[in-house]
Amino acid sequence: MVLQHIKKYAPLLLLLAFISCNKTDWNENFKEKEKSPFGNYIAYHEVENLFKDQEVTLLKENIYDYLEFNADFDSLKKHNYVCIKHSGYKYTNNGTTALLDFVSKGNNVFLAFNSFKDTLKSSLKFTTNNLDDKVFSVKDLKKLKGTFELNNNNFSKTSFSFDRNIRRNYFLQYDENTTSVLGTFEVDGEKVPNFIKIHHGKGAFYLHIQPIAFTNYYLLNNNEEYMANVFSYLPNADVIWDTHIKSSKHADKKEDNSNVFKFFLEHPTLTWFLFVSLMGLLLFMLFNARRKQRAIPIIEPLKNSTVEFTQTIANLYLKEQDHKNLVDKKIAYFLEKVRSKYLLDTSNLNTDFIEKLAAKSGNDLQRTKYLVNSIITLNKKTECLEEELVVLHKMIENFLNN
Numbered sequence: 001m002v003l004q005h006i007k008k009y010a011p012l013l014l015l016l017a018f019i020s021c022n023k024t025d026w027n028e029n030f031k032e033k034e035k036s037p038f039g040n041y042i043a044y045h046e047v048e049n050l051f052k053d054q055e056v057t058l059l060k061e062n063i064y065d066y067l068e069f070n071a072d073f074d075s076l077k078k079h080n081y082v083c084i085k086h087s088g089y090k091y092t093n094n095g096t097t098a099l100l101d102f103v104s105k106g107n108n109v110f111l112a113f114n115s116f117k118d119t120l121k122s123s124l125k126f127t128t129n130n131l132d133d134k135v136f137s138v139k140d141l142k143k144l145k146g147t148f149e150l151n152n153n154n155f156s157k158t159s160f161s162f163d164r165n166i167r168r169n170y171f172l173q174y175d176e177n178t179t180s181v182l183g184t185f186e187v188d189g190e191k192v193p194n195f196i197k198i199h200h201g202k203g204a205f206y207l208h209i210q211p212i213a214f215t216n217y218y219l220l221n222n223n224e225e226y227m228a229n230v231f232s233y234l235p236n237a238d239v240i241w242d243t244h245i246k247s248s249k250h251a252d253k254k255e256d257n258s259n260v261f262k263f264f265l266e267h268p269t270l271t272w273f274l275f276v277s278l279m280g281l282l283l284f285m286l287f288n289a290r291r292k293q294r295a296i297p298i299i300e301p302l303k304n305s306t307v308e309f310t311q312t313i314a315n316l317y318l319k320e321q322d323h324k325n326l327v328d329k330k331i332a333y334f335l336e337k338v339r340s341k342y343l344l345d346t347s348n349l350n351t352d353f354i355e356k357l358a359a360k361s362g363n364d365l366q367r368t369k370y371l372v373n374s375i376i377t378l379n380k381k382t383e384c385l386e387e388e389l390v391v392l393h394k395m396i397e398n399f400l401n402n
Helices: 002-007 010-018 041-045 063-069 093-104 118-124 138-142 224-231 249-257 260-265 268-287 305-319 323-342 351-361 365-380 386-400
Strands: 056-059 079-084 108-112 126-130 146-150 159-162 169-174 179-187 190-200 203-208 238-242
Touching: 063 093, 063 238, 063 249, 079 093, 093 108, 093 118, 093 190, 093 203, 118 126, 146 190, 146 224, 169 179, 323 351, 323 365, 323 386, 351 365, 365 386
Parallel strands: 056 238, 079 108, 079 238, 108 203
Antiparallel strands: 126 169, 146 159, 146 179, 169 190, 179 190, 190 203
16 A cells, blocks of 8 residues: 555654754755655655556656657557646646647646646636745745645545645636536635646646645655545556656757747858848948937926825835725725626625625626625724735736626
8 A cells, every 4th residue: 555655764754853954955846856855755756656556657758758759658548647846837838738638638637836837727727826925935934834625525534734835825716617626725714726627628637736745744744645645536547757847859959940040040141141231230220329300308298196196195005014904995996896887785795795796797606705705804804914915906806807
């Protein structure tokens, strides 16, 4: 059993406990060769036990090159592609397109990233939100805790506590027609999704936004069952485990061939044409640098003192850290918009009001309910954090722009 295999690494945890905190590397690296707390050494070496009945391929090349140019890849068989890293920004557009096509043919992809590439977000129609995206230091990350829950009663254990480096990072918006929420955790009293399944063509993407849960520290800290439960969602199929998002040889070559200047430099006549053209442009700029007429005086337009006054007041609130006052004004602005645009009475923010607002605005009922409940909660507070102000602003803007 995979849990028993992982426990053999327990001496590593004891070793880390005896090592001074000054010598232990607490940085998040997600490297398969790193035995530091937040490396992926254990997951990498236990992948064959995780997927005991499936053939496992430890990828040594870029996924785009492997899918498109590797003669050993059997495209007729079903596969599960797995990648656990800090982010997916290193995927090229070719790589993202290859993954989308790979899944549409009936395969599955599991990605555990703190942040996903924008092209993947737009293709799968989901957005994310990270309330701790400005937290980087080991000291500050150590304070971030959280409890994860899996939405499957067949598991013997569905709730798992994590005691550090758990950012308030979650999936904000997604298409409910194609997306299933498989796991959640609590942010400011609200359970939000951190593990989802998005159907795409004949296959599916399994997206997890907390890759820290699969690192050495938590696999040796009584949370190894969480990883086993998460991977049990994947269907039985051969596994492609991507240890590192490498550069693509074929994509790079293709981009080089499309370079316009390289094409000019490969032909002597075109090289001289380019050189003469650049010299002519340089001489033209040199001899026409001086103006040929008197400078036209600039007539300053009348200033909008109202806008300046508003900016001054807003800057004053920000400087004084009076976030509660700005929150109140943001709420008042939103309720006034509701009264004028949707002709609704905002004196009683009850269930009937939420249903009418959702119907008239075209927003779904769950989003409308979450926004109104957030407004009610913030109204009751005597003080507000800057994070709460930012989240409220984003929620209102997204709601009104729908």
